[in-house]
Amino acid sequence: MIPLTVLLLAGFLLGVITLWKRRNPGALRQIAAFTRLARAVGLSIEDGKRLHISLGHGGLFDGRGGSALAGLALLRNIAERTSVSDMPSVATAGDPTLGLLTQDTLQAGYHAAGVEDAYVHTMGRVTGLTPFSYVAGTMSIPQNENVSTNILLGHFGPEAGLLAEASERANTALIGATEDLAGQSVLFISAQEPLVGEELFAAGAYLNADPAHAASLTVQDLFRWLIILGLLAGSAAKFMGVF
Amino acid sequence: MRVVTAVIAIAFGVLVLLGYFLPQALFPNAASLQAVLLDWAVILAGAAALIGVFNLLTVHTDKIRRREKDGIYSAILVIGLIAALLSGIFLKPQHTLMQSVLLEGIIIPVEASLMGLLAITLLYAAVRLLRRRADVMGVAFIITAALIFLGSITLPFGDLPLFGTLVRPWISQVWALGGARGILIGVGLGALLTGLRVLFGIDRPYGGK
Numbered sequence: 001m002i003p004l005t006v007l008l009l010a011g012f013l014l015g016v017i018t019l020w021k022r023r024n025p026g027a028l029r030q031i032a033a034f035t036r037l038a039r040a041v042g043l044s045i046e047d048g049k050r051l052h053i054s055l056g057h058g059g060l061f062d063g064r065g066g067s068a069l070a071g072l073a074l075l076r077n078i079a080e081r082t083s084v085s086d087m088p089s090v091a092t093a094g095d096p097t098l099g100l101l102t103q104d105t106l107q108a109g110y111h112a113a114g115v116e117d118a119y120v121h122t123m124g125r126v127t128g129l130t131p132f133s134y135v136a137g138t139m140s141i142p143q144n145e146n147v148s149t150n151i152l153l154g155h156f157g158p159e160a161g162l163l164a165e166a167s168e169r170a171n172t173a174l175i176g177a178t179e180d181l182a183g184q185s186v187l188f189i190s191a192q193e194p195l196v197g198e199e200l201f202a203a204g205a206y207l208n209a210d211p212a213h214a215a216s217l218t219v220q221d222l223f224r225w226l227i228i229l230g231l232l233a234g235s236a237a238k239f240m241g242v243f
Numbered sequence: 244m245r246v247v248t249a250v251i252a253i254a255f256g257v258l259v260l261l262g263y264f265l266p267q268a269l270f271p272n273a274a275s276l277q278a279v280l281l282d283w284a285v286i287l288a289g290a291a292a293l294i295g296v297f298n299l300l301t302v303h304t305d306k307i308r309r310r311e312k313d314g315i316y317s318a319i320l321v322i323g324l325i326a327a328l329l330s331g332i333f334l335k336p337q338h339t340l341m342q343s344v345l346l347e348g349i350i351i352p353v354e355a356s357l358m359g360l361l362a363i364t365l366l367y368a369a370v371r372l373l374r375r376r377a378d379v380m381g382v383a384f385i386i387t388a389a390l391i392f393l394g395s396i397t398l399p400f401g402d403l404p405l406f407g408t409l410v411r412p413w414i415s416q417v418w419a420l421g422g423a424r425g426i427l428i429g430v431g432l433g434a435l436l437t438g439l440r441v442l443f444g445i446d447r448p449y450g451g452k
Binding site for chain 1: 260263264281284285287288291292293294295296298299301302305311312313316353354357358360361364365367368369371372375384423425426427428429430432433434435436437438439440441442443445446447448449
C-alpha cells in the first residue's frame, strides 16, 4: 500500500508542479558539470568536433533502467541540438535494448530538428555486451573520431575508469554520472566534472528539456525532505522509547 | 504515428505497473497479464541482442571499408565475431572447444587483464586527483582512501594498531555507509521520477518517426 501511495503522490505532484513550472520556471542552482555540458554542446558545433554520449550498460529490465532512461532523455536533447553539425554526436550503449532505443532517440532528435535525412544509423552503436567488452569497444572513440567531450551518463561500474583514462589520453573533456556507487567514486577521481548521486537525473532540467524535468527535481526535493523528517521523527521516537 | 507509439507504450507500462499493485484476489488476471507482457519483452530483448550484434558488425565493416585509423582492430573483431558465431552454431556453446578456447582461453583472460589494468589506472587517477582538483572534497577523498587502505593492508610485521579494528570500521560502517544510503535514496527518487516521466509520455525514448 505504501509503494502505491508514494507512486500516486509522486505522479500527482509531478503533474501539478509541471503546470506551475510552465508559468514560473524558477532558477536552478549552478552545477559546474552542467554548465560545462551546455558549453560543450554549443562549442562542438563551432569547433567542428563531435560529442560522444556513452549510455553505459544498464538494461531496461532491472533497477539500472532509471539511469539508462535519464541518459536517453539527455541524448534526445543533445541529438536535436547537434544534428546540424558537420560532426554529429555519436552515442554508444552496452546493452542491446538500450542500443535500439539509442538509435530511435537519435533519429527522433534529428526528426525534431527537421534534418532526418542526415541521420545515419551507425551514430548509435552497441559496442559490447559485457561491462568490459563495452568499455573496450568504446575506448577508441575519443581517440579516433574527433571527439571534443565525452559524456558518460548511465550505468557504469568501476570499468568507467578505463573510459576516463582513454578520454584523458585523447585530451578530451569528460563529464560523468552514474547511479552505481563504485562507478561514482571512480568517476569522482577520473572526470573533470563528476556528478554525484541524483544529479545524474537532473541533466534534462539543466539543458532546458521541458518544465516537467524541473518539476521532477522539485518533487525529488519534497520527497527528500519528507524522508529526512521521517528519519528525524523515527530517531526522536526511538530516543524517547516510543518503539 | 508518434501518438500511437506513445499510447501503446503508456498503456503497456501502466498494465505492467498495475500487476505489481493490484491485489490478486480482486484482480486475478492482472499478475498473469503482467507476466505475459514481461515475457514478450524478454523475447524482444533477445531479438534486440541480434540487432545489436549486427550493428556492431556494420560499424566495424564500415571502418574497414573506409580504411579508418586502427582499422586492423575492426578486422580482428569482425573475424573473431564470425568465427565465434559459426563455432557456436555448429559446435554448440557447451562444446569443450568453445568452453576451453573461446571462454577460458580468450574471453576470461582478456577481461581479467582489463581488470588488472583498471587497478593501475585507478591508482594513477587518484594520484592525479589532487593536481586536477585540490579542493576539500578531493583531499577528503584521498585521506579517506588512505585510511581504509591502511586498515585493510597486511604488513609483514602484522596489522597496524587501531586502523583495522577502529578507524576502518568507523569510516566504512558509519560515514561511508551513511553517505551511501543518502546517495541511494536520492538515486531511487531520481529513478522513480524518471520512470514517471516516461509513463506520462513526457520523455519518449521510443521516439519513432
